[in-house]
Amino acid sequence: MRRVLERLGERPAAFLAPAAIVLGVVTFFPIVYVLWLSLARYSLLGDEPSFVGLDNFVRLASDARFWNALGNTLYFTLVSVVLEIAIGLAFALLLARPFVGRAAMRAVVLLPWAIPTVVAARMWEWMYNGDFGVINYLLGTGINWLGDPVWAMHAAIAMDVWKETPFVALLLLAGRLSISPDLYQAARLDGAGPWRAFRHITWPLLRPLLLIVLIFRTIGAFRVFDAIYVLTGGGPANTTETLSIYAYKVLFQALELGYGSAIAVAVFVLVATITAAYVRLLKEAAR
Amino acid sequence: MRRAATYLGVLVVAAYCLAPLAWQLVTSVRTPAELTTLPPLLPTRITIEHYAAVFTGHPFPRMLLNSFVVAGGATAIALAFGAAAAFALTKMRARGFGAILALVLATSMFPPISIVSPLYLLINALGLRDTLAALILTYAGFTLPLAIWVLTSFLRELPDELYSAARVDGCTPRQALVRVILPLAAPGLVATGLLVFIFAWNEFLFALTFTATERSRTVPVGIALFPGLHEVPWGEIAAASLLVTVPVFVLVLRFQRRIVEGLTAGAVKG
Numbered sequence: 001m002r003r004v005l006e007r008l009g010e011r012p013a014a015f016l017a018p019a020a021i022v023l024g025v026v027t028f029f030p031i032v033y034v035l036w037l038s039l040a041r042y043s044l045l046g047d048e049p050s051f052v053g054l055d056n057f058v059r060l061a062s063d064a065r066f067w068n069a070l071g072n073t074l075y076f077t078l079v080s081v082v083l084e085i086a087i088g089l090a091f092a093l094l095l096a097r098p099f100v101g102r103a104a105m106r107a108v109v110l111l112p113w114a115i116p117t118v119v120a121a122r123m124w125e126w127m128y129n130g131d132f133g134v135i136n137y138l139l140g141t142g143i144n145w146l147g148d149p150v151w152a153m154h155a156a157i158a159m160d161v162w163k164e165t166p167f168v169a170l171l172l173l174a175g176r177l178s179i180s181p182d183l184y185q186a187a188r189l190d191g192a193g194p195w196r197a198f199r200h201i202t203w204p205l206l207r208p209l210l211l212i213v214l215i216f217r218t219i220g221a222f223r224v225f226d227a228i229y230v231l232t233g234g235g236p237a238n239t240t241e242t243l244s245i246y247a248y249k250v251l252f253q254a255l256e257l258g259y260g261s262a263i264a265v266a267v268f269v270l271v272a273t274i275t276a277a278y279v280r281l282l283k284e285a286a287r
Numbered sequence: 288m289r290r291a292a293t294y295l296g297v298l299v300v301a302a303y304c305l306a307p308l309a310w311q312l313v314t315s316v317r318t319p320a321e322l323t324t325l326p327p328l329l330p331t332r333i334t335i336e337h338y339a340a341v342f343t344g345h346p347f348p349r350m351l352l353n354s355f356v357v358a359g360g361a362t363a364i365a366l367a368f369g370a371a372a373a374f375a376l377t378k379m380r381a382r383g384f385g386a387i388l389a390l391v392l393a394t395s396m397f398p399p400i401s402i403v404s405p406l407y408l409l410i411n412a413l414g415l416r417d418t419l420a421a422l423i424l425t426y427a428g429f430t431l432p433l434a435i436w437v438l439t440s441f442l443r444e445l446p447d448e449l450y451s452a453a454r455v456d457g458c459t460p461r462q463a464l465v466r467v468i469l470p471l472a473a474p475g476l477v478a479t480g481l482l483v484f485i486f487a488w489n490e491f492l493f494a495l496t497f498t499a500t501e502r503s504r505t506v507p508v509g510i511a512l513f514p515g516l517h518e519v520p521w522g523e524i525a526a527a528s529l530l531v532t533v534p535v536f537v538l539v540l541r542f543q544r545r546i547v548e549g550l551t552a553g554a555v556k557g
Contacts, residue, residue, distance in 0.1 A: 010460045015375035016387070019368040019431055026406070026428025027394045033405035094296040105297060107543040108304050114535045114546075115308075116489035118507040119528040123311045126521055134310055137325040166304065167550070174551045223398040226491040230511050244400040244492075251404050252496060261404045268401035275396050 031268070037261035044255035056262035066263065068238055069246040076153065076242060077221040080160045084217055085210070087161065088168025093202070095169070096176040106170065113166040121230035124159040128231075149239045152232050156240055160227055164220065168213050175209040176202065208285055215278045219271055243267050308532070315525035322522055337522035338530075346501040347527055350509040354531070356419050357494075357505055358487035361426035365483045366476060368427070369434030374464045376435075377442040378450040388439065395432035399492050410497055417499040425497070426487040433486075433553055434479050440552045441475025442468065478549030481542055485535060506531045 038056055042049035060066050095105060112120065127135050128145035136142055145155040179201065187197045225244040228234060234241035234249070247267060251260030314322070315337055317330045341347045375381045376388065406425060415421040445468065453463035469476070491507045498504045510531065513524050539546065 012375040012379040012381035015371040015379065015460070015464075016381060019372035019435060022364070022368060022424070022428045023391070023394060023431055025409075026425055027397055027402065030402035030405035030409065031397065033408070034402055037404060091300050094293070094300065097293045099290075099293050099297055101297075103543065105301065106547060107540050108301050110539045110543055110546060111308065111536065112304050114485055114489075114539050115532045116491070116507045116510070116535075118489075118491050118511045119531055120307070122510055122513075122524055122528050123307045126314060126525065127307065127310060129521075132323050132325060132521075134325065134328075137328075162303070162307065169300075170547050171550060174547060219396060219398075223400060225400060226507075226511075229491070229495075244398070247400050248403075248492070248496075252407075257404055257408075264398075264401045264404060267398050271396060271398050271401075 034261050034264055034268075037257055038265040040258045040261075042256075042258040042261075044257055049258065052258070056259050057266075059259065060262055060266060065238065065241070065246060066243075066266075069241050069243045072153065072238075072240060073222060073224070073242040073244075076157060076160070076224060076240075077218060079154075080157045080164070080221050081214065081217045083157070083161045084165045084168050085214060088165045088213075089172055089210075091165065091169035092172035092176050093198075095173050106173075109166045109169055111166070112163050113170075115163075117163060117226035118230055120163045121159060121227045124155070124162070125231055128155055146232050147236055149236050152236060152240050156224075156228055156231050159231065160221065160224065163227070164217060168217065171213050172206065172209065175206050179205050208282065211278065211282050211285055215275065215282075218274055218278070222271060222274065223267065243270075308529075311525045311529055315522060315529055317522060319522065337520075337526040340520075340523050341527045341530065345523075346504070347506075347509060347530075349501050350504050350506045351531070353419060353503060354488060354505040354507075355534075357422045357426065358484050360419070360423035361430060361487040362480050362483045364423065364427035365430045365434040366480050369431055369438050369479065370469060370472070370476065371464070372431075372435050373438035373442050374460075374468060376439055378445075378447065378463075378468065379460060388436070391432045391435050395436070399429070403492060403496055406493070407496055416497060417503045419503050421497045422487075422490075422494060422503065422505065425493050426483075426490060429490075429493075430483040430486050434483060437479045437482070437549050437552045438472070438475055441472050441478075445471055474545065474548070475552075477542065478545045478552065481538060481546050482549045482553070485538070485546075488535065 037049075039051060039053060040049040041047075041052045041055070091109070095102065095109070099105075125146065127133050130136065130142070130144035130147065133145070135145065143151060145151045183201050184197055187201060192200070223244050224242055225248065228240055228242055228245050229248075232240045234245045243263065244267065247260055247263040250256050250263060254260070313329065316333045316335065318332055318334050318336075321327070321330050321332075376384055381387070410416055410421045410425075413421075415424075449467055449471070450463055453467045454460070458466065489507060490505075491511065494505045494508045495511070498508060506527075510524065510528055513520065513527070
């Protein structure tokens with residue numbers, strides 16, 4: 001018996017099993033369960049879950065707050081990802097130039113990425129403070145950044161850009177440094193200036209990596225939660241309420257597990273669609 | 288001229304990354320009176336009372352301990368299970384290699400908000416609400432795809448002959464993994480472990496949802512829900528948020544190259 005067990009324990013499946021079990025419990029089971037929950041009326045305030053078919057999704061379609069949250073999420077994602085890619089690319093190209101202390105700079109650039117988002121959001125919340133904030137002091141303004149319906153969303157975007165640009169910059173820097181210097185040497189001998197070298201060497205060789213970074217950042221920005229939760233909680237007047245924040249409020253403040261799960265499923269489908277679209281782009285780019 | 292421009296640019300990048308942290312440092316040593324006065328930009332007197340307040344009469348030390356246990360536990364599980372899986376996929380030629388990896392990658396794209404409600408019910412049903420175990424299990428599950436992915440890319444670089452030679456010498460697969468492959472894959476393990484640790488150290492949504500008291504709250508939750516009876520204690524928040532940054536800061540300084548390697552391996556081969 002022991003020998004049989006021992007032999008079974010040395011098969012590939014036995015090495016895969018622990019990971020498979022944890023992944024099954026923490027990701028696959030929940031994703032099936034959430035689908036079922038989204039078809040149920042289930043309030044944590046008392047009544048047992050009851051199957052209601054697609055009722056939750058019908059409600060979702062006419063829920064103005066859901067569409068508002070979707071719009072906010074799309075705006076947040078679009079603006080922050082564009083800025084992160086643009087600034088990150090600029091940083092990467094700059095840091096790829098020869099200078100003393102690149103290792104130290106890499107550590108400096110990693111810092112915003114590595115600190116907890118909650119901590120970063122608290123830092124920015126204090127800098128945005130309307131009365132004693134350093135941003136108003138330096139700009140000589142008196143804006144209530146997080147309390148103003150127009151400024152609040154942009155304040156959240158600025159914080160996210162600060163925090164996530166390093167990720168973009170470091171990946172693109174690694175990609176840029178992996179391009180052979182001979183190519184640039186040859187371009188220079190042929191009389192190509194920096195712009196043409198960028199246009200014909202850096203850009204085409206960096207493009208696949210850029211697309212991958214774009215996927216990571218789009219998905220990351222689309223599910224934004226921590227930053228908004230701390231900075232504004234979705235306010236003022238729901239102008240910064242994203243899908244994750246709205247779903248969280250329905251789930252754990254209104255305790256409507258059924259309807260909240262329907263929003264969660266909608267987020268899942270949207271992220272899956274975005275990912276699939278990007279992967280197609282990536283495959284086309286690779287061809 | 289061009290070199291001067293480069294160094295100027297590097298300075299700008301450094302300022303961009305460090306300025307908010309520097310301001311937090313300045314805030315954390317301001318006296319209460321000077322917290323609400325600008326100018327002066329720099330404090331006229333330096334105080335450590337906010338740091339003292341965080342450590343006395345405050346659950347912060349307990350949360351710090353919770354964070355260490357959770358992040359350490361999740362890292363240990365993700366590394367052990369991830370290494371075993373990556374080993375089976377690369378060296379033992381488990382069947383369905385590509386399909387398994389694709390599936391693993393797909394789960395890493397799951398938005399946390401999409402599975403937080405079923406996980407919450409599951410954790411309640413298992414009686415794990417408000418325990419560190421709930422967070423360790425969740426974080427291990429959430430970081431396993433990344434761990435498997437990065438470790439697979441590292442193990443692929445090791446020649447297959449190492450494994451077959453160990454087998455010929457009479458090692459069982461497990462012995463070959465522990466004695467031959469893992470020591471050689473140490474850089475990959477370090478890179479992966481760092482990414483998992485940082486993820487677990489920083490995670491907020493699950494920690495917020497699955498914990499209820501100081502017994503299991505981690506630092507990000509503590510900082511987000513920082514108690515303020517009448518006014519927000521900005522000095523203490525600044526002190527606490529710098530303290531929670533210290534471990535990350537040390538890891539980044541010591542291992543910046545490994546972390547970037549891990550990130551690149553995770554992204555490029557994806």
